[in-house]
Amino acid sequence: MDRVAVFVDAGYLFAQGSVALTGSQKPRASTILDAPAAIDALKAFSIEKARHARLLRIYWYDGALGGSRPTADQALLAHLDDVKLRLGFINSAGQQKGVDPLIVTDLIEIARQKSICDAVLLSGDEDVRVGVQIAQNYGVRVHLLGIKPIRGSQSSQLLQEADTTSEWDAETVGRFLSIRAGRTDLPIAQAATLPMGERESVAAGKDQSAENLLLQTVAELVRSLERTDLDGIAAYWETNRGVPSEFDRKLLRSGRQALGRDLIRDEIKAVRSAFQSDAKARLASR
Numbered sequence: 001m002d003r004v005a006v007f008v009d010a011g012y013l014f015a016q017g018s019v020a021l022t023g024s025q026k027p028r029a030s031t032i033l034d035a036p037a038a039i040d041a042l043k044a045f046s047i048e049k050a051r052h053a054r055l056l057r058i059y060w061y062d063g064a065l066g067g068s069r070p071t072a073d074q075a076l077l078a079h080l081d082d083v084k085l086r087l088g089f090i091n092s093a094g095q096q097k098g099v100d101p102l103i104v105t106d107l108i109e110i111a112r113q114k115s116i117c118d119a120v121l122l123s124g125d126e127d128v129r130v131g132v133q134i135a136q137n138y139g140v141r142v143h144l145l146g147i148k149p150i151r152g153s154q155s156s157q158l159l160q161e162a163d164t165t166s167e168w169d170a171e172t173v174g175r176f177l178s179i180r181a182g183r184t185d186l187p188i189a190q191a192a193t194l195p196m197g198e199r200e201s202v203a204a205g206k207d208q209s210a211e212n213l214l215l216q217t218v219a220e221l222v223r224s225l226e227r228t229d230l231d232g233i234a235a236y237w238e239t240n241r242g243v244p245s246e247f248d249r250k251l252l253r254s255g256r257q258a259l260g261r262d263l264i265r266d267e268i269k270a271v272r273s274a275f276q277s278d279a280k281a282r283l284a285s286r
Contacts, residue, residue: 009123010062037176050118072232072244104131111135124154222278
């Protein structure tokens with residue numbers, strides 16, 4: 001069948017994308033993905049490599065935090081046309097696991113069913129090479145896509161196995177991936193380094209209560225959200241309730257820093273409720 005499918009290892013995309021943009025790998029939380037722009041770039045690349053074929057779909061593989069629930073970014077991707085989200089998991093060390101077997105299984109099965117004639121693979125892991133080999137045995141041409149510099153970021157055996165190899169440079173990656181700007185001017189960030197009494201005074205102003213300090217912390221966090229963060233949260237709330245896991249961790253960490261201690265149960269409920277209320281207000285004001 002004259003169709004092309006795209007297989008994306010999101011862990012590789014974020015890690016190597018940050019290297020291309022900054023020269024060193026940045027934490028996942030430091031990156032901002034413009035999901036529609038990324039999908040458009042992948043579609044354009046697949047058409048370029050397989051001009052005779054139509055797009056079947058884009059398979060996006062990522063690790064799931066806190067079980068099977070997607071993050072806000074993942075929820076946004078899952079709602080985009082022509083995208084199928086496939087989730088592995090994140091272990092206790094923060095490492096993505098279970099993604100390579102999903103890629104291999106899908107690549108082999110789709111090739112075996114003769115659903116595609118070409119496959120675009122954005123990955124660098126040696127573990128997916130067996131999927132490339134078997135898909136090729138079924139007649140599929142595999143186009144390996146990397147992010148510059150690919151030396152050291154992609155398996156040499158995987159590069160040799162592919163039918164074609166290409167790489168995206170920083171300019172291309174910068175169209176859909178960016179790095180969050182550091183925010184060192186926040187009153188809460190300053191207050192968190194002070195002794196408890198001074199910290200509450202700086203952050204809460206007229207009222208030095210822990211509740212006010214937490215509410216201001218939440219407000220600062222919500223104000224710092226990027227447009228893509230808000231889009232992801234809106235997509236997450238279409239099918240899930242509560243605070244997306246990646247923002248929940250930031251929320252509780254900021255609360256601990258502001259108070260200088262762990263939050264009690266009622267405080268956790270209060271900051272989560274405040275985050276949802278503030279985020280909904282920002283979404284409504286757009």
